[in-house]
Amino acid sequence: MMEEIKVFAPATVANLSCGFDVLGCCLDNVGDEMIIKKNDLNQLRITKMEGQDLPMEVDQNVAGVAVKAMLEKLQSNEGFDIEIYKKIKAGSGIGSSAASSAGAVYAVNKLLDSPFSSAELLPFAMEGERLASGNAHADNVAPALLGGFTLVKSYEPLEVLSLPSPEELNVVILHPQIEVKTKDSRAIIKRNISLDKAVSQWGNLGALVSALYTNDYDLLGRSLKDDIVEPIRSILIPYFDEIKAISLESGALGFGISGSGPSVYAMCRGQQNAENVKASIAEFMEKQSITYDLHLSKINPEGVKIL
Amino acid sequence: MMEEIKVFAPATVANLSCGFDVLGCCLDNVGDEMIIKKNDLNQLRITKMEGQDLPMEVDQNVAGVAVKAMLEKLQSNEGFDIEIYKKIKAGSGIGSSAASSAGAVYAVNKLLDSPFSSAELLPFAMEGERLASGNAHADNVAPALLGGFTLVKSYEPLEVLSLPSPEELNVVILHPQIEVKTKDSRAIIKRNISLDKAVSQWGNLGALVSALYTNDYDLLGRSLKDDIVEPIRSILIPYFDEIKAISLESGALGFGISGSGPSVYAMCRGQQNAENVKASIAEFMEKQSITYDLHLSKINPEGVKIL
CATH class of the missing domain: 3.30.70.890 (GHMP kinase, C-terminal domain)
Structure with missing residues:
Protein backbone atom coordinates (compact mmCIF):
# COMPACT_ATOMS: atom_id res chain seq x y z
CA MET A 1 0.00 0.00 0.00
CA MET A 2 1.17 3.51 -0.85
CA GLU A 3 1.79 5.80 2.12
CA GLU A 4 2.13 9.02 0.15
CA ILE A 5 1.03 10.36 -3.19
CA LYS A 6 1.66 13.50 -5.21
CA VAL A 7 -0.95 14.61 -7.71
CA PHE A 8 -1.57 17.29 -10.31
CA ALA A 9 -4.98 18.86 -9.65
CA PRO A 10 -6.10 20.51 -12.90
CA ALA A 11 -7.82 23.78 -13.58
CA THR A 12 -11.06 23.47 -15.52
CA VAL A 13 -13.29 25.60 -17.73
CA ALA A 14 -16.96 25.30 -16.80
CA ASN A 15 -20.09 26.89 -18.28
CA LEU A 16 -18.68 26.51 -21.78
CA SER A 17 -20.86 29.03 -23.64
CA CYS A 18 -24.07 27.22 -24.70
CA GLY A 19 -23.25 24.60 -22.06
CA PHE A 20 -23.99 26.91 -19.13
CA ASP A 21 -24.21 24.83 -15.94
CA VAL A 22 -23.68 21.55 -17.78
CA LEU A 23 -20.54 21.51 -19.96
CA GLY A 24 -16.92 21.82 -18.88
CA CYS A 25 -13.45 20.74 -19.91
CA CYS A 26 -10.19 19.94 -18.17
CA LEU A 27 -6.90 21.77 -18.69
CA ASP A 28 -3.56 20.08 -18.97
CA ASN A 29 -0.80 22.29 -17.70
CA VAL A 30 -2.67 24.71 -15.49
CA GLY A 31 -3.29 23.37 -12.04
CA ASP A 32 -2.15 22.79 -8.48
CA GLU A 33 0.05 20.16 -6.93
CA MET A 34 -0.94 18.29 -3.83
CA ILE A 35 0.87 15.81 -1.64
CA ILE A 36 -1.23 13.55 0.57
CA LYS A 37 0.34 11.35 3.23
CA LYS A 38 -1.17 8.83 5.58
CA ASN A 39 -0.65 9.70 9.23
CA ASP A 40 -0.98 7.57 12.35
CA LEU A 41 -3.13 10.06 14.22
CA ASN A 42 -6.51 9.00 12.82
CA GLN A 43 -6.82 12.64 12.00
CA LEU A 44 -7.41 14.61 8.83
CA ARG A 45 -5.18 17.68 8.61
CA ILE A 46 -4.26 20.37 6.13
CA THR A 47 -0.59 20.58 6.88
CA LYS A 48 0.60 22.92 4.18
CA MET A 49 -0.95 25.67 2.09
CA GLU A 50 1.35 27.41 -0.34
CA GLY A 51 0.65 29.93 -3.05
CA GLN A 52 -2.67 31.18 -1.74
CA ASP A 53 -3.88 32.34 1.63
CA LEU A 54 -6.70 29.87 2.19
CA PRO A 55 -8.13 28.34 5.40
CA MET A 56 -6.25 25.40 6.87
CA GLU A 57 -8.98 24.22 9.24
CA VAL A 58 -10.37 21.01 7.77
CA ASP A 59 -13.98 22.19 7.99
CA GLN A 60 -13.15 25.49 6.31
CA ASN A 61 -11.01 24.01 3.54
CA VAL A 62 -12.62 22.58 0.39
CA ALA A 63 -10.14 19.69 0.22
CA GLY A 64 -10.72 18.94 3.90
CA VAL A 65 -14.49 18.95 3.57
CA ALA A 66 -14.39 16.75 0.47
CA VAL A 67 -12.11 14.13 2.00
CA LYS A 68 -14.10 14.19 5.23
CA ALA A 69 -17.30 13.40 3.30
CA MET A 70 -15.52 10.51 1.62
CA LEU A 71 -14.11 9.06 4.85
CA GLU A 72 -17.51 9.33 6.50
CA LYS A 73 -19.04 7.37 3.66
CA LEU A 74 -16.40 4.67 4.18
CA GLN A 75 -16.83 4.90 7.95
CA SER A 76 -13.04 5.15 8.00
CA ASN A 77 -10.98 6.84 10.69
CA GLU A 78 -7.74 6.80 8.68
CA GLY A 79 -5.63 9.90 9.15
CA PHE A 80 -4.21 11.97 6.27
CA ASP A 81 -2.03 15.03 5.94
CA ILE A 82 -2.87 17.20 2.95
CA GLU A 83 -0.31 19.57 1.48
CA ILE A 84 -1.66 22.01 -1.08
CA TYR A 85 0.58 23.90 -3.47
CA LYS A 86 -1.83 26.33 -5.12
CA LYS A 87 -0.98 27.68 -8.51
CA ILE A 88 -4.56 28.41 -9.55
CA LYS A 89 -5.68 31.69 -8.08
CA ALA A 90 -8.82 31.58 -5.97
CA GLY A 91 -11.68 33.45 -7.65
CA SER A 92 -10.13 33.26 -11.11
CA GLY A 93 -13.01 31.30 -12.64
CA ILE A 94 -11.01 28.25 -13.67
CA GLY A 95 -12.03 25.94 -10.89
CA SER A 96 -9.57 26.68 -8.09
CA SER A 97 -11.73 25.12 -5.36
CA ALA A 98 -12.68 22.19 -7.60
CA ALA A 99 -9.03 21.39 -8.24
CA SER A 100 -8.36 21.12 -4.52
CA SER A 101 -11.49 19.07 -3.80
CA ALA A 102 -11.01 16.76 -6.76
CA GLY A 103 -7.27 16.37 -6.21
CA ALA A 104 -7.74 15.53 -2.55
CA VAL A 105 -10.45 12.87 -2.98
CA TYR A 106 -8.61 11.35 -5.94
CA ALA A 107 -5.39 11.08 -3.93
CA VAL A 108 -6.97 9.73 -0.76
CA ASN A 109 -8.95 7.21 -2.82
CA LYS A 110 -5.68 5.97 -4.33
CA LEU A 111 -4.06 5.70 -0.89
CA LEU A 112 -7.06 3.63 0.24
CA ASP A 113 -6.61 1.30 -2.75
CA SER A 114 -9.43 2.83 -4.81
CA PRO A 115 -12.69 1.88 -3.09
CA PHE A 116 -14.38 4.37 -5.45
CA SER A 117 -14.36 4.94 -9.19
CA SER A 118 -13.64 8.47 -10.40
CA ALA A 119 -17.34 9.01 -11.07
CA GLU A 120 -18.18 7.83 -7.56
CA LEU A 121 -15.82 10.45 -6.15
CA LEU A 122 -17.89 13.27 -7.62
CA PRO A 123 -20.38 13.68 -4.75
CA PHE A 124 -17.53 14.05 -2.25
CA ALA A 125 -15.71 16.65 -4.32
CA MET A 126 -19.03 18.46 -4.75
CA GLU A 127 -19.11 18.97 -0.98
CA GLY A 128 -16.02 21.13 -1.42
CA GLU A 129 -17.94 23.20 -3.95
CA ARG A 130 -20.79 23.56 -1.52
CA LEU A 131 -18.36 25.09 0.96
CA ALA A 132 -16.78 27.35 -1.66
CA SER A 133 -19.90 28.70 -3.34
CA GLY A 134 -22.91 27.63 -1.33
CA ASN A 135 -23.91 25.25 -4.12
CA ALA A 136 -22.76 21.64 -4.51
CA HIS A 137 -22.37 21.91 -8.27
CA ALA A 138 -20.38 19.53 -10.47
CA ASP A 139 -19.44 21.99 -13.24
CA ASN A 140 -15.74 21.96 -12.36
CA VAL A 141 -15.22 18.83 -10.27
CA ALA A 142 -16.64 16.67 -13.08
CA PRO A 143 -14.01 17.64 -15.67
CA ALA A 144 -11.32 17.75 -12.95
CA LEU A 145 -12.03 14.14 -11.93
CA LEU A 146 -13.03 12.62 -15.27
CA GLY A 147 -10.89 14.68 -17.66
CA GLY A 148 -11.77 15.83 -21.17
CA PHE A 149 -15.20 17.29 -21.76
CA THR A 150 -17.96 16.43 -19.34
CA LEU A 151 -21.69 16.98 -19.43
CA VAL A 152 -23.69 17.16 -16.23
CA LYS A 153 -26.89 15.55 -17.47
CA SER A 154 -28.77 15.81 -14.21
CA TYR A 155 -28.35 16.26 -10.47
CA GLU A 156 -31.22 14.13 -9.20
CA PRO A 157 -29.97 11.56 -9.78
CA LEU A 158 -26.43 12.81 -10.38
CA GLU A 159 -25.42 11.73 -13.86
CA VAL A 160 -22.28 12.97 -15.58
CA LEU A 161 -21.19 11.93 -19.08
CA SER A 162 -17.66 11.91 -20.48
CA LEU A 163 -17.64 13.28 -24.01
CA PRO A 164 -14.84 12.85 -26.56
CA SER A 165 -12.08 15.47 -26.82
CA PRO A 166 -10.94 16.28 -30.36
CA GLU A 167 -7.16 16.01 -30.21
CA GLU A 168 -6.20 19.31 -31.77
CA MET B 1 -34.17 12.00 -68.23
CA MET B 2 -37.03 10.66 -66.13
CA GLU B 3 -40.49 11.95 -67.03
CA GLU B 4 -42.29 10.60 -63.98
CA ILE B 5 -41.42 9.57 -60.46
CA LYS B 6 -43.24 7.96 -57.57
CA VAL B 7 -42.04 8.63 -54.05
CA PHE B 8 -42.78 7.67 -50.45
CA ALA B 9 -43.12 10.86 -48.39
CA PRO B 10 -42.55 9.90 -44.76
CA ALA B 11 -44.25 10.98 -41.58
CA THR B 12 -41.92 12.47 -38.97
CA VAL B 13 -41.82 13.04 -35.22
CA ALA B 14 -40.70 16.55 -34.31
CA ASN B 15 -40.18 18.23 -30.94
CA LEU B 16 -38.75 15.04 -29.51
CA SER B 17 -39.15 15.78 -25.77
CA CYS B 18 -36.03 17.71 -24.64
CA GLY B 19 -35.43 18.53 -28.32
CA PHE B 20 -38.39 20.91 -28.56
CA ASP B 21 -38.13 22.91 -31.78
CA VAL B 22 -34.79 21.32 -32.74
CA LEU B 23 -34.89 17.50 -32.78
CA GLY B 24 -36.93 15.21 -34.99
CA CYS B 25 -36.83 11.77 -36.55
CA CYS B 26 -38.16 10.14 -39.70
CA LEU B 27 -40.59 7.20 -39.81
CA ASP B 28 -40.27 4.28 -42.15
CA ASN B 29 -43.66 2.85 -42.99
CA VAL B 30 -45.97 5.72 -42.15
CA GLY B 31 -46.28 8.23 -44.95
CA ASP B 32 -47.87 9.35 -48.18
CA GLU B 33 -47.25 8.40 -51.77
CA MET B 34 -46.82 10.98 -54.47
CA ILE B 35 -46.50 10.74 -58.23
CA ILE B 36 -44.94 13.66 -60.04
CA LYS B 37 -44.95 13.91 -63.85
CA LYS B 38 -43.48 16.45 -66.17
CA ASN B 39 -46.07 18.19 -68.33
CA ASP B 40 -45.68 20.22 -71.50
CA LEU B 41 -47.80 23.14 -70.31
CA ASN B 42 -45.07 25.02 -68.42
CA GLN B 43 -47.52 24.88 -65.58
CA LEU B 44 -47.41 23.55 -62.04
CA ARG B 45 -50.60 21.68 -61.12
CA ILE B 46 -51.95 19.55 -58.32
CA THR B 47 -53.80 17.00 -60.42
CA LYS B 48 -54.88 14.53 -57.79
CA MET B 49 -55.54 14.62 -54.05
CA GLU B 50 -56.66 11.38 -52.50
CA GLY B 51 -57.19 10.41 -48.88
CA GLN B 52 -57.62 13.91 -47.49
CA ASP B 53 -59.69 16.89 -48.48
CA LEU B 54 -56.93 19.46 -48.99
CA PRO B 55 -56.68 22.43 -51.37
CA MET B 56 -55.62 21.70 -54.94
CA GLU B 57 -54.82 25.28 -55.95
CA VAL B 58 -51.02 25.48 -56.20
CA ASP B 59 -50.78 28.57 -54.00
CA GLN B 60 -52.95 26.97 -51.31
CA ASN B 61 -51.25 23.59 -51.34
CA VAL B 62 -48.05 23.02 -49.35
CA ALA B 63 -46.51 20.85 -52.09
CA GLY B 64 -47.42 23.45 -54.68
CA VAL B 65 -45.92 26.31 -52.72
CA ALA B 66 -42.74 24.36 -52.00
CA VAL B 67 -42.15 23.35 -55.61
CA LYS B 68 -42.97 26.85 -56.78
CA ALA B 69 -40.30 28.30 -54.50
CA MET B 70 -37.82 25.81 -55.90
CA LEU B 71 -38.65 26.51 -59.54
CA GLU B 72 -38.43 30.25 -58.91
CA LYS B 73 -34.95 29.79 -57.47
CA LEU B 74 -33.98 27.87 -60.62
CA GLN B 75 -35.75 30.43 -62.80
CA SER B 76 -37.33 27.41 -64.44
CA ASN B 77 -40.70 27.35 -66.18
CA GLU B 78 -40.90 23.56 -66.40
CA GLY B 79 -44.37 22.19 -65.83
CA PHE B 80 -45.22 19.40 -63.37
CA ASP B 81 -48.35 17.50 -62.37
CA ILE B 82 -48.41 16.49 -58.72
CA GLU B 83 -50.55 13.61 -57.52
CA ILE B 84 -50.86 13.27 -53.77
CA TYR B 85 -52.08 10.09 -52.10
CA LYS B 86 -52.41 11.14 -48.47
CA LYS B 87 -52.22 8.49 -45.81
CA ILE B 88 -51.05 10.81 -43.04
CA LYS B 89 -54.01 12.66 -41.57
CA ALA B 90 -53.74 16.44 -41.58
CA GLY B 91 -53.44 17.80 -38.05
CA SER B 92 -52.23 14.53 -36.59
CA GLY B 93 -48.91 15.91 -35.38
CA ILE B 94 -46.68 13.61 -37.41
CA GLY B 95 -45.73 16.02 -40.16
CA SER B 96 -48.51 15.68 -42.72
CA SER B 97 -47.76 18.99 -44.44
CA ALA B 98 -44.00 18.39 -44.24
CA ALA B 99 -44.35 15.02 -45.96
CA SER B 100 -46.11 16.66 -48.91
CA SER B 101 -43.66 19.58 -49.15
CA ALA B 102 -40.60 17.39 -48.76
CA GLY B 103 -41.88 14.67 -51.07
CA ALA B 104 -42.72 17.18 -53.78
CA VAL B 105 -39.41 19.06 -53.81
CA TYR B 106 -37.48 15.80 -53.58
CA ALA B 107 -39.34 14.35 -56.57
CA VAL B 108 -39.15 17.47 -58.75
CA ASN B 109 -35.45 17.81 -57.93
CA LYS B 110 -34.92 14.24 -59.18
CA LEU B 111 -36.89 14.94 -62.36
CA LEU B 112 -34.66 17.98 -62.94
CA ASP B 113 -31.55 15.82 -62.55
CA SER B 114 -30.82 16.93 -58.98
CA PRO B 115 -29.67 20.54 -59.15
CA PHE B 116 -29.96 20.61 -55.34
CA SER B 117 -28.70 18.40 -52.52
CA SER B 118 -31.25 17.19 -49.97
CA ALA B 119 -30.04 19.81 -47.51
CA GLU B 120 -30.41 22.52 -50.14
CA LEU B 121 -34.04 21.50 -50.64
CA LEU B 122 -34.88 22.40 -47.04
CA PRO B 123 -35.66 26.11 -47.55
CA PHE B 124 -38.15 25.27 -50.31
CA ALA B 125 -39.94 22.64 -48.25
CA MET B 126 -40.02 25.11 -45.37
CA GLU B 127 -42.16 27.40 -47.54
CA GLY B 128 -44.81 24.69 -47.40
CA GLU B 129 -44.62 24.79 -43.61
CA ARG B 130 -45.00 28.56 -43.69
CA LEU B 131 -48.28 28.08 -45.56
CA ALA B 132 -49.46 25.31 -43.24
CA SER B 133 -48.65 26.85 -39.88
CA GLY B 134 -47.63 30.46 -40.46
CA ASN B 135 -44.07 29.58 -39.52
CA ALA B 136 -41.37 28.36 -41.93
CA HIS B 137 -39.98 25.84 -39.46
CA ALA B 138 -37.73 22.89 -40.32
CA ASP B 139 -38.78 20.56 -37.48
CA ASN B 140 -40.49 18.05 -39.79
CA VAL B 141 -39.12 18.80 -43.26
CA ALA B 142 -35.57 18.25 -42.00
CA PRO B 143 -36.09 14.63 -40.93
CA ALA B 144 -38.40 14.04 -43.93
CA LEU B 145 -35.70 15.13 -46.39
CA LEU B 146 -32.56 13.96 -44.60
CA GLY B 147 -33.87 10.87 -42.79
CA GLY B 148 -32.88 9.53 -39.38
CA PHE B 149 -32.53 12.01 -36.54
CA THR B 150 -31.98 15.67 -37.38
CA LEU B 151 -31.04 18.64 -35.25
CA VAL B 152 -31.96 22.15 -36.35
CA LYS B 153 -28.92 23.96 -34.98
CA SER B 154 -29.98 27.42 -36.12
CA TYR B 155 -32.23 29.27 -38.55
CA GLU B 156 -30.07 32.29 -39.29
CA PRO B 157 -28.18 30.89 -40.99
CA LEU B 158 -30.18 27.69 -41.51
CA GLU B 159 -28.05 24.80 -40.29
CA VAL B 160 -29.37 21.28 -39.88
CA LEU B 161 -27.30 18.32 -38.68
CA SER B 162 -27.90 14.66 -39.40
CA LEU B 163 -27.38 12.60 -36.26
CA PRO B 164 -26.85 8.82 -36.12
CA SER B 165 -29.84 6.50 -35.70
CA PRO B 166 -29.26 3.52 -33.41
CA GLU B 167 -30.48 0.53 -35.41
CA GLU B 168 -32.75 -1.09 -32.88
Missing part, protein backbone atom coordinates in the same frame (compact mmCIF):
# COMPACT_ATOMS: atom_id res chain seq x y z
CA LEU A 169 -8.10 21.46 -29.31
CA ASN A 170 -6.10 24.01 -27.38
CA VAL A 171 -7.45 26.52 -24.92
CA VAL A 172 -6.13 30.00 -24.22
CA ILE A 173 -7.16 31.34 -20.82
CA LEU A 174 -6.96 34.99 -19.88
CA HIS A 175 -7.35 35.82 -16.23
CA PRO A 176 -7.74 39.55 -15.73
CA GLN A 177 -7.00 40.03 -12.06
CA ILE A 178 -10.13 41.76 -10.95
CA GLU A 179 -12.39 40.26 -8.33
CA VAL A 180 -15.70 38.75 -9.44
CA LYS A 181 -17.33 36.70 -6.70
CA THR A 182 -19.20 33.60 -7.86
CA LYS A 183 -22.13 34.59 -5.68
CA ASP A 184 -22.35 38.04 -7.29
CA SER A 185 -21.89 36.61 -10.73
CA ARG A 186 -24.76 34.21 -10.10
CA ALA A 187 -26.93 36.92 -8.60
CA ILE A 188 -27.02 39.07 -11.73
CA ILE A 189 -28.26 36.25 -13.96
CA LYS A 190 -31.91 36.50 -14.88
CA ARG A 191 -33.85 33.60 -13.41
CA ASN A 192 -36.31 33.64 -16.29
CA ILE A 193 -35.40 33.58 -19.95
CA SER A 194 -37.28 33.57 -23.21
CA LEU A 195 -38.17 30.19 -24.66
CA ASP A 196 -36.79 31.33 -28.02
CA LYS A 197 -33.34 31.94 -26.58
CA ALA A 198 -33.47 28.66 -24.68
CA VAL A 199 -34.26 26.82 -27.93
CA SER A 200 -31.31 28.51 -29.68
CA GLN A 201 -29.10 27.53 -26.77
CA TRP A 202 -30.08 23.86 -26.79
CA GLY A 203 -29.78 23.77 -30.58
CA ASN A 204 -26.21 24.97 -30.16
CA LEU A 205 -25.49 22.57 -27.30
CA GLY A 206 -26.77 19.61 -29.31
CA ALA A 207 -24.56 20.70 -32.19
CA LEU A 208 -21.57 21.11 -29.90
CA VAL A 209 -21.94 17.58 -28.55
CA SER A 210 -22.22 16.33 -32.14
CA ALA A 211 -19.06 18.27 -33.04
CA LEU A 212 -17.12 16.59 -30.21
CA TYR A 213 -18.11 13.14 -31.52
CA THR A 214 -17.31 13.96 -35.14
CA ASN A 215 -14.13 16.04 -34.63
CA ASP A 216 -15.86 18.85 -36.52
CA TYR A 217 -13.85 21.85 -35.36
CA ASP A 218 -15.75 24.38 -37.44
CA LEU A 219 -19.11 23.18 -36.15
CA LEU A 220 -17.68 23.31 -32.65
CA GLY A 221 -16.77 26.94 -33.24
CA ARG A 222 -20.19 27.78 -34.66
CA SER A 223 -21.81 26.15 -31.62
CA LEU A 224 -19.83 27.92 -28.89
CA LYS A 225 -22.42 30.65 -28.49
CA ASP A 226 -24.35 31.92 -25.50
CA ASP A 227 -27.02 34.59 -25.83
CA ILE A 228 -28.38 34.01 -22.36
CA VAL A 229 -25.71 34.34 -19.71
CA GLU A 230 -22.74 35.86 -21.55
CA PRO A 231 -24.45 39.17 -22.41
CA ILE A 232 -25.10 39.75 -18.71
CA ARG A 233 -21.98 38.37 -17.05
CA SER A 234 -19.63 39.88 -19.60
CA ILE A 235 -20.53 43.31 -18.23
CA LEU A 236 -18.42 42.44 -15.18
CA ILE A 237 -15.38 41.56 -17.29
CA PRO A 238 -13.23 44.46 -18.51
CA TYR A 239 -12.75 44.64 -22.31
CA PHE A 240 -14.75 41.45 -22.84
CA ASP A 241 -16.09 42.45 -26.27
CA GLU A 242 -12.71 43.70 -27.47
CA ILE A 243 -10.88 40.56 -26.36
CA LYS A 244 -13.55 38.35 -27.89
CA ALA A 245 -13.26 40.18 -31.21
CA ILE A 246 -9.46 39.99 -31.15
CA SER A 247 -9.54 36.26 -30.39
CA LEU A 248 -11.99 35.40 -33.14
CA GLU A 249 -10.11 37.61 -35.63
CA SER A 250 -6.93 35.76 -34.68
CA GLY A 251 -8.60 32.48 -35.59
CA ALA A 252 -10.08 31.17 -32.35
CA LEU A 253 -12.96 28.75 -32.94
CA GLY A 254 -14.96 30.16 -30.07
CA PHE A 255 -14.67 32.47 -27.09
CA GLY A 256 -16.55 32.88 -23.86
CA ILE A 257 -16.52 33.28 -20.11
CA SER A 258 -14.83 30.59 -18.05
CA GLY A 259 -16.99 29.53 -15.12
CA SER A 260 -18.47 32.67 -13.65
CA GLY A 261 -15.51 34.75 -14.73
CA PRO A 262 -13.49 36.90 -14.68
CA SER A 263 -11.36 34.46 -16.72
CA VAL A 264 -12.27 34.06 -20.36
CA TYR A 265 -11.37 31.21 -22.71
CA ALA A 266 -10.58 31.01 -26.41
CA MET A 267 -11.01 27.54 -27.92
CA CYS A 268 -8.51 27.01 -30.73
CA ARG A 269 -7.59 24.36 -33.26
CA GLY A 270 -3.92 23.46 -33.09
CA GLN A 271 -1.15 24.82 -30.94
CA GLN A 272 0.10 27.33 -33.49
CA ASN A 273 -3.30 28.95 -33.77
CA ALA A 274 -3.58 29.06 -29.99
CA GLU A 275 -0.15 30.73 -29.80
CA ASN A 276 -1.35 33.38 -32.25
CA VAL A 277 -4.51 34.02 -30.26
CA LYS A 278 -2.52 34.20 -27.06
CA ALA A 279 -0.07 36.69 -28.58
CA SER A 280 -2.92 38.89 -29.86
CA ILE A 281 -4.58 38.95 -26.46
CA ALA A 282 -1.25 39.73 -24.78
CA GLU A 283 -0.61 42.59 -27.18
CA PHE A 284 -3.99 44.10 -26.29
CA MET A 285 -3.67 43.52 -22.55
CA GLU A 286 -0.22 45.09 -22.40
CA LYS A 287 -1.88 48.41 -23.27
CA GLN A 288 -4.35 48.16 -20.41
CA SER A 289 -3.74 48.79 -16.74
CA ILE A 290 -4.98 45.42 -15.52
CA THR A 291 -2.69 42.73 -14.19
CA TYR A 292 -3.41 39.43 -15.92
CA ASP A 293 -2.35 35.82 -16.39
CA LEU A 294 -2.40 34.11 -19.75
CA HIS A 295 -2.35 30.34 -20.10
CA LEU A 296 -2.28 28.01 -23.08
CA SER A 297 -3.25 24.39 -22.56
CA LYS A 298 -4.35 21.31 -24.42
CA ILE A 299 -7.41 19.50 -23.20
CA ASN A 300 -6.41 17.06 -20.46
CA PRO A 301 -8.17 13.77 -21.16
CA GLU A 302 -7.33 12.21 -17.78
CA GLY A 303 -8.21 14.77 -15.14
CA VAL A 304 -6.27 14.53 -11.86
CA LYS A 305 -2.94 12.78 -12.46
CA ILE A 306 -0.38 11.09 -10.27
CA LEU A 307 2.96 12.91 -10.51
CA LEU B 169 -34.96 1.94 -32.37
CA ASN B 170 -38.65 1.51 -33.10
CA VAL B 171 -41.33 4.10 -32.62
CA VAL B 172 -44.94 3.52 -31.66
CA ILE B 173 -47.24 6.37 -32.64
CA LEU B 174 -50.70 6.84 -31.22
CA HIS B 175 -52.95 9.33 -32.97
CA PRO B 176 -56.05 10.00 -30.92
CA GLN B 177 -58.41 11.58 -33.42
CA ILE B 178 -59.20 14.80 -31.69
CA GLU B 179 -58.40 18.13 -33.24
CA VAL B 180 -55.47 20.12 -31.87
CA LYS B 181 -54.49 22.99 -34.13
CA THR B 182 -50.78 23.76 -34.32
CA LYS B 183 -51.52 27.43 -33.80
CA ASP B 184 -53.49 26.76 -30.62
CA SER B 185 -50.90 24.32 -29.40
CA ARG B 186 -48.22 26.96 -29.88
CA ALA B 187 -50.33 29.67 -28.29
CA ILE B 188 -50.58 27.94 -24.90
CA ILE B 189 -46.83 27.58 -24.51
CA LYS B 190 -45.28 29.99 -22.06
CA ARG B 191 -42.93 32.39 -23.85
CA ASN B 192 -40.75 32.68 -20.75
CA ILE B 193 -39.32 29.80 -18.80
CA SER B 194 -37.13 29.41 -15.76
CA LEU B 195 -33.40 29.21 -16.37
CA ASP B 196 -33.26 26.14 -14.11
CA LYS B 197 -35.65 24.22 -16.32
CA ALA B 198 -33.84 25.35 -19.44
CA VAL B 199 -30.56 24.06 -17.99
CA SER B 200 -32.17 20.67 -17.23
CA GLN B 201 -33.52 20.58 -20.75
CA TRP B 202 -30.20 21.27 -22.44
CA GLY B 203 -28.47 18.81 -20.12
CA ASN B 204 -30.91 16.19 -21.36
CA LEU B 205 -30.56 17.23 -24.99
CA GLY B 206 -26.76 17.04 -24.79
CA ALA B 207 -27.10 13.57 -23.27
CA LEU B 208 -29.57 12.50 -25.94
CA VAL B 209 -27.20 13.52 -28.73
CA SER B 210 -24.42 11.61 -26.96
CA ALA B 211 -26.71 8.56 -26.69
CA LEU B 212 -27.36 8.61 -30.45
CA TYR B 213 -23.60 8.56 -31.16
CA THR B 214 -22.88 5.82 -28.63
CA ASN B 215 -25.94 3.59 -29.22
CA ASP B 216 -26.70 3.94 -25.53
CA TYR B 217 -30.40 3.06 -25.47
CA ASP B 218 -30.81 3.43 -21.71
CA LEU B 219 -29.22 6.89 -21.73
CA LEU B 220 -31.47 7.79 -24.64
CA GLY B 221 -34.46 6.79 -22.54
CA ARG B 222 -33.25 8.73 -19.51
CA SER B 223 -32.77 11.80 -21.73
CA LEU B 224 -36.18 11.84 -23.42
CA LYS B 225 -37.64 14.23 -20.88
CA ASP B 226 -39.35 17.57 -21.22
CA ASP B 227 -40.41 19.60 -18.19
CA ILE B 228 -41.06 22.73 -20.21
CA VAL B 229 -43.53 22.11 -23.02
CA GLU B 230 -44.96 18.67 -22.28
CA PRO B 231 -46.62 19.60 -18.97
CA ILE B 232 -48.59 22.32 -20.78
CA ARG B 233 -49.37 20.75 -24.12
CA SER B 234 -50.23 17.37 -22.65
CA ILE B 235 -53.32 18.98 -21.13
CA LEU B 236 -54.79 19.06 -24.65
CA ILE B 237 -54.20 15.33 -25.17
CA PRO B 238 -56.73 12.94 -23.65
CA TYR B 239 -55.29 10.32 -21.25
CA PHE B 240 -51.73 11.55 -21.84
CA ASP B 241 -50.49 10.65 -18.36
CA GLU B 242 -52.14 7.23 -18.41
CA ILE B 243 -50.78 6.33 -21.84
CA LYS B 244 -47.32 7.55 -20.89
CA ALA B 245 -47.35 5.42 -17.74
CA ILE B 246 -48.61 2.37 -19.65
CA SER B 247 -45.92 2.79 -22.31
CA LEU B 248 -43.06 3.15 -19.85
CA GLU B 249 -44.35 0.22 -17.77
CA SER B 250 -44.44 -1.86 -20.97
CA GLY B 251 -40.77 -1.10 -21.50
CA ALA B 252 -40.69 1.97 -23.74
CA LEU B 253 -37.44 3.90 -23.44
CA GLY B 254 -39.19 7.24 -23.57
CA PHE B 255 -42.54 8.79 -24.34
CA GLY B 256 -43.72 12.22 -25.37
CA ILE B 257 -45.77 14.41 -27.63
CA SER B 258 -45.15 14.19 -31.37
CA GLY B 259 -44.90 17.63 -32.91
CA SER B 260 -47.59 19.77 -31.36
CA GLY B 261 -49.84 16.76 -30.81
CA PRO B 262 -52.31 15.23 -30.53
CA SER B 263 -50.16 12.25 -31.58
CA VAL B 264 -47.81 10.83 -28.98
CA TYR B 265 -44.75 8.67 -29.51
CA ALA B 266 -43.15 5.85 -27.55
CA MET B 267 -39.49 5.23 -28.39
CA CYS B 268 -38.64 1.56 -28.00
CA ARG B 269 -35.65 -0.74 -28.29
CA GLY B 270 -36.32 -3.62 -30.64
CA GLN B 271 -39.42 -4.56 -32.54
CA GLN B 272 -40.72 -7.03 -29.96
CA ASN B 273 -40.65 -4.39 -27.25
CA ALA B 274 -42.42 -1.96 -29.57
CA GLU B 275 -45.09 -4.57 -30.30
CA ASN B 276 -45.65 -4.98 -26.55
CA VAL B 277 -45.96 -1.25 -26.04
CA LYS B 278 -48.33 -0.97 -28.98
CA ALA B 279 -50.50 -3.79 -27.63
CA SER B 280 -50.67 -2.20 -24.18
CA ILE B 281 -51.68 1.15 -25.63
CA ALA B 282 -54.31 -0.55 -27.82
CA GLU B 283 -55.73 -2.41 -24.84
CA PHE B 284 -56.16 0.87 -22.99
CA MET B 285 -57.55 2.80 -25.95
CA GLU B 286 -60.14 0.12 -26.72
CA LYS B 287 -61.82 1.02 -23.43
CA GLN B 288 -62.06 4.69 -24.33
CA SER B 289 -64.48 6.37 -26.67
CA ILE B 290 -61.89 8.02 -28.88
CA THR B 291 -61.16 6.89 -32.43
CA TYR B 292 -57.43 6.39 -32.88
CA ASP B 293 -54.68 5.16 -35.18
CA LEU B 294 -51.70 3.21 -33.93
CA HIS B 295 -48.49 2.87 -35.95
CA LEU B 296 -45.25 1.02 -35.37
CA SER B 297 -42.21 2.03 -37.38
CA LYS B 298 -38.47 1.76 -37.45
CA ILE B 299 -36.46 4.92 -37.91
CA ASN B 300 -36.12 5.65 -41.62
CA PRO B 301 -32.50 6.60 -42.27
CA GLU B 302 -33.12 7.86 -45.82
CA GLY B 303 -36.11 10.18 -45.67
CA VAL B 304 -38.13 10.53 -48.88
CA LYS B 305 -37.64 7.43 -51.04
CA ILE B 306 -38.22 6.60 -54.69
CA LEU B 307 -40.77 3.79 -55.03
